[in-house]
Amino acid sequence: MVQENFSTKESIKNLILGAGLAGMSAAYHSDSHIYEGQSLPGGVAKSIKIKGFTFDLGIHVLHTKNQFILNLMEDIGVKMLEVEREAWIYSHKTYTRFPFQANTFGLPHEIIKDCLMGFIQNKYTNKQDIKNYHDWLLYMFGKGFTQHFMYPYAQKFWGINPNELTTDWVNVRHPRPSLEDVLTGALTDQTKGFGVNAIFRYPKENGYGDIAIKLSQKLKDRISYNKLAINIDTNSKKVYFKDGDIVKYENLYSTLPLTKILDLLTDVPPEISRAAQLLISNTFQLVFIGIDKPNITTKSWIYFSDNDIPFVRVSFPGNMSENCVPPGCSSILVEISYGPNESIPNNINSLITKVIENLIKVDVLDSTDKILFTESHIINDAYVIFDHNRKSSVNKINAYLQSIGINVFGRYGNWEYLWSDESIMSGYNISKLISSTK
Ligand SMILES: Cc1cc2nc3c(=O)[nH]c(=O)nc-3n(C[C@H](O)[C@H](O)[C@H](O)COP(=O)(O)OP(=O)(O)OC[C@H]3O[C@@H](n4cnc5c(N)ncnc54)[C@H](O)[C@@H]3O)c2cc1C
CATH class of the missing domain: 3.90.660.10 (Polyamine Oxidase; Chain A, domain 2)
Known part of the structure; x- marks a missing residue:
């Protein structure tokens, strides 16, 4: 694409696209400069203020145990509160505590019975039979828990049938309680905290977006705002921005969604465009x-x-x-x-x-x-959907982008289910690549 009325303003050695947590972490840990399309930092981890109220862009809490991240929060000056989670589920017109599999107390008796029988006499015990997320739920929790909460919740959350999801993303997200916990939670209102975020951290001031604010304050003028990249010419190593500026780079690093970065390139091979068309999100x-x-x-x-x-x-x-x-x-x-x-x-x-x-x-x-x-x-693209096409499409696109000198990272650059601490780590890992590149 030839851009008229564009002028080359700067030449940057290490250019990062996107001032979300991943991009800012990469810049904080390396000698690089960020170009951000919006007027504020933080991407999906920013908070917005309305009439004295602060809202995050979807629930955001920090539940990492990674000391590197906790030290970083201190270094950049984020004051964290430690909060005891009180999470609930509303299903079958009833409130029960989270997670469902450990807390059926209060549900209609038929549902509790199905859940307990399915857990105790689980027929889906062969690991080899797990071909998708639905199979995995049956294997982990049995038919009752799956049918009465996990399957309908997954269908509603992801917007696709759980049979179409892989299990690549599940890891610590669904704790499997012991039989004793399942029984206790069926007979009593069990307040024991399960899972990774039973106690979570949350910034005292400014909402979750405080992390992004504090990182951006450290980076000062190493972030250029209102710089929406609209075209990348990897032959001449230039990024074209919507405001008419062109910036030359030596090395390019992007946190843009994989699907969006391809839209900025010309002459993308048809098989790569086809792979990108298979990537889906909710x-x-x-x-x-x-x-x-x-x-x-x-x-x-x-x-x-x-x-x-x-x-x-x-x-x-x-x-x-x-x-x-x-x-x-x-x-x-x-x-x-x-x-x-x-x-x-x-x-x-x-x-x-x-x-x-x-x-x-x-x-x-x-x-x-x-x-x-x-x-x-x-x-848009709130959660990347791990369907059966994702892995091979991401691998093809990554190989292509690397071959033309674009390094991708972050939640959407990797097209992954990364929590904020994992996005920060993804930026940190890229900073090591940046520092090792001449
Ligand atoms: C609903 C929801 C709830 C979540 N809850 C939690 C939680 O409880 N705990 C947790 O740890 N994590 C949570 N996360 C995950 C966390 O928000 C992400 O891991 C992290 O914010 C991703 O950061 P990133 O920098 O990789 O991506 P992004 O935040 O998307 O950053 C990308 C940046 O690129 C910019 N950009 C896009 N296009 C262009 C362009 N053409 N030119 C220039 N700039 C561009 C964007 O404006 C953005 O600032 C949640 C995410 C969502 C969506």
Whole structure:
């Protein structure tokens, strides 16, 4: 693509695209410069402020045990709170504690019985039979747990059939309780914390976005904002930006989604474009709600699997840090998921009405609560979907990008399910490559 009216402004040795956590971590740990398309740092880990309330772009909590990350938080000056999680599930019109497999107390007896029988007399015990995520759920938890929560929740969250998902992403995400825990959680209201985020860290000030703010403050003028890359010429080693600037580079590192970086290139081989067309993700629609009432709940967040409820997760920013809400107020962060083939409704007002009606139906809101404002926000490519095409497509695209001198990293550059600490580590690993490149 020949760009007219463009002029070469700078020449940069190590050019990074994207000032999300991965890009900023790479720049913090190396001699490099970031070009960011938006006016603020942080990508999907930024927080936004509305009328004195702070909202993250979907629930964000830090649950790493990695000392490198914890030291980094201290070095950059993020003051972290340690918060005890109070996570719940709403299914079959009933509230139970998270995780479902360890807490069926309170559910209809038929469902508890199915779950226990399926767990105790699990017929799906042959590891060789695991061909997809659905098989894996059956193997791990048995038929009852799978059928009554995990399968419908996965279908709602990912927006595709769990048979089409691989298990490459599951690792520590689904704890398998002991039989004793399963029985205790069926007979009593078990408060024991399970899983990696039973105690999590969360910034005291500025929402989760404080990590991005503090990193960007350290980087100062090593980030150029409002620099949306629209074309890359890998032969002449130039990036063209929407504002008309051209920047020459020696080495290029990108955190842009794999699908998007290919759109910036010309002459992409057809087999690579075909591989990119097979990459899929879901889209999240967020609804931010401010309420003129303190302490509407002690819960951290709630998962919703029932299909008649439009949202998949609801969280309460004031229970992450009290500084996320003004005194005397509460807030709700609602997450709605759309699969790759689902369309996002055009009429935001009717969607918000439906969300409020359902929050009242599930007793999160009271019909007399005074709502101060509602706002909505879309996250494209929220979660990369691990279907059966992903691995081979990603490998093909990576090999091609490497052959033309583009190094990709971060959650979307790697087209992975990376938590924020893993995105930061991905940036750190790239910083070592940057430092070793002449
Ligand atoms: C809904 C949701 C909930 C999550 N919850 C958690 C959680 O609880 N705990 C946790 O640890 N992690 C969580 N994560 C994951 C975490 O947010 C990510 O791992 C991390 O923020 C990804 O950082 P990144 O830099 O790789 O990508 P991004 O944040 O996407 O950064 C990429 C940057 O590139 C910029 N860019 C894009 N196109 C261009 C262009 N053409 N030119 C220039 N710049 C461009 C973007 O503006 C962006 O700033 C969650 C993610 C989501 C979506």
